[in-house]
Amino acid sequence: FSPEGIEWGEKLAIAGLTDSTKKAYGMGLLRFNQFCDMLDIPEDQHMPTNEHLIVRFLGYHMGKVSGSCAKSWLSALQAWYELKGAPWPADSRLIHFARAGACISGALHKCPIHNPISINHMLTLFLVLKFSIPFHYSIWAVA
Structure with missing residues (x-):
């Protein structure tokens, strides 16, 4: 195939x-290339590379990013x-x-589960609402 024809196919695939x-894939590729540069790995060895x-x-970023971020970066590499x-080591255990x-170690970056509204919030809301106004009744009902 001509280089132009290959480029058309790549553009079509990316358009999907x-x-x-x-954005996530772009960040994953950027971080991978930065990682390789940090280790002084020549560009021609970035792809294909070994598992x-x-x-x-992934290990370098372990505990620094969320698990979903690490998965997204890995998916970006695979798509690239x-x-x-290039051959992707799809069967690599x-x-x-x-x-x-990466998913387990990235769990530290998730926000803890908490109630969206506390009793103090409800009390403050109750004290400032004017129940003679119908709209305030609806606010209280939703809260």
Whole structure:
């Protein structure tokens, strides 16, 4: 195929991604390339690479980003490989376990579950509402 024809196909494939996915994937590719640069890995060895570098990348960010962020970055790498026709180690148990570990270690970055409104909030609301106004009744009912 001509380079122009390949580029058309890549543009079409990328057009199928949502904007939020493109943003997340872009960040994943940026972080992977920054990681490789930090380790002085030549660009021609960024892709294709081996599963050990991919796992090191996830390990470096372990506990620093959420599990969903790490999964998104890994999906970005996989999409990048597939779009470029490079072999992706899809059957790698090492990557599978690293992805699971990233999800567990990233749990620290989730907000704790808490009630959206406390008793103090309700009391403050009750004291400032004027129940002679119908709209205030509806606010109290929703709260």
